[in-house]
Amino acid sequence: MTILACLGAGRIGGEVAFLAASLGLADEIILHDMYEPMLTAQKLDLMHAMDITVSTDTKRLRDADFCVFSAGAARTPDIKTRADLFEANLPVAREATEMLGGFGGHLIVITNPMDAFTWYFAKHTGLSQEQVMGFGGLLDSRRFAVALASCGITGDARVLGEHGDHQVPIFSRLDVEVPESVREQILEDICASSMPVIKGKSGTVFGPAYHICSMIKDVTTDSCRLITCSIPADGAYGIDGCALGLPATLGKNGAKVDDSWELDAWEEKKLQDAAEFLRDICRRV
Numbered sequence: 001m002t003i004l005a006c007l008g009a010g011r012i013g014g015e016v017a018f019l020a021a022s023l024g025l026a027d028e029i030i031l032h033d034m035y036e037p038m039l040t041a042q043k044l045d046l047m048h049a050m051d052i053t054v055s056t057d058t059k060r061l062r063d064a065d066f067c068v069f070s071a072g073a074a075r076t077p078d079i080k081t082r083a084d085l086f087e088a089n090l091p092v093a094r095e096a097t098e099m100l101g102g103f104g105g106h107l108i109v110i111t112n113p114m115d116a117f118t119w120y121f122a123k124h125t126g127l128s129q130e131q132v133m134g135f136g137g138l139l140d141s142r143r144f145a146v147a148l149a150s151c152g153i154t155g156d157a158r159v160l161g162e163h164g165d166h167q168v169p170i171f172s173r174l175d176v177e178v179p180e181s182v183r184e185q186i187l188e189d190i191c192a193s194s195m196p197v198i199k200g201k202s203g204t205v206f207g208p209a210y211h212i213c214s215m216i217k218d219v220t221t222d223s224c225r226l227i228t229c230s231i232p233a234d235g236a237y238g239i240d241g242c243a244l245g246l247p248a249t250l251g252k253n254g255a256k257v258d259d260s261w262e263l264d265a266w267e268e269k270k271l272q273d274a275a276e277f278l279r280d281i282c283r284r285v
């Protein structure tokens with residue numbers, strides 16, 4: 001019996017609830033949204049799809065195995081970076097922390113700027129480092145794979161660093177050497193890759209929902225899959241004072257940092273730059 005709570009039942013919360021239920025990853029859904037018509041709409045739409053218990057009682061949150069935090073404002077085409085959402089979404093994270101009293105499951109943080117809020121929840125909920133994971137690395141890695149494929153490059157495409165403009169595509173795990181000028185061009189392309197989706201359909205949905213559900217599956221099946229996700233760093237890769245995308249294995253005990261990757265000089269510099277950028281935002285939480 002797996003209970004999935006979605007704090008924020010908009011595009012991401014709604015799609016994750018639907019997909020998780022469709023895939024048999026959740027037996028019961030708890031939904032919360034400040035906008036009552038959206039909450040009612042998502043609840044009814046789910047119940048019209050399948051025979052599943054959908055609750056809107058936030059007191060039940062403490063019984064949930066997973067909580068996906070996707071409440072708050074999303075980027076529109078005129079909001080340049082995810083970091084620009086920080087002030088708007090900080091009060092939303094504060095409210096969620098209060099609701100999460102007694103919750104002992106796995107918290108998957110989606111709301112942007114996602115790394116800052118991953119740090120926030122790790123500091124303010126009393127959950128362990130392994131129980132709080134920020135989602136973005138799998139999506140960024142997939143976007144990296146798409147960009148590489150268009151250049152005919154294959155290999156293990158992974159992205160570390162910020163879920164944002166300070167993301168760090170890892171070229172040293174690919175099958176070929178990629179020169180710096182090409183790296184910079186690909187980095188620029190992947191940083192811009194969600195905007196056409198936002199412009200065309202108001203927000204990204206399929207990509208995030210698919211990968212978020214894959215993380216839920218990793219935990220429920222104890223797969224110990226190698227992923228990248230945002231983790232409150234405590235010294236791994238010489239970084240602390242922020243959460244950021246790192247390699248991790250994901251299983252029933254949550255996300256465990258894999259500190260064995262050897263980065264080349266370009267990647268190492270970009271990762272330290274990302275940490276410096278994120279430390280600045282994380283200080284503000």
Ligand SMILES: NC(=O)c1ccc[n+]([C@@H]2O[C@H](COP(=O)([O-])OP(=O)(O)OC[C@H]3O[C@@H](n4cnc5c(N)ncnc54)[C@H](O)[C@@H]3O)[C@@H](O)[C@H]2O)c1
Nearest residue numbers: 008010011012033034035071072073074110111112135203
């Ligand atoms: N980490 C990622 O990879 C990733 C991917 C997609 C979206 N996001 C982020 O996730 C967040 C949600 O995106 P979306 O597309 O689902 O947006 P959305 O607007 O469709 O849904 C957000 C929902 O949050 C609700 N909400 C706002 N304030 C609230 C509060 N105080 N309490 C409860 N509910 C509240 C809104 O009513 C809305 O229904 C955004 O910050 C977006 O940038 C992150």
Ligand SMILES: O=C(O)C[C@H](O)C(=O)O
Nearest residue numbers: 075082112139194195204
């Ligand atoms: O780009 C955004 O603002 C949404 C999300 O973080 C994404 O990467 O799809």
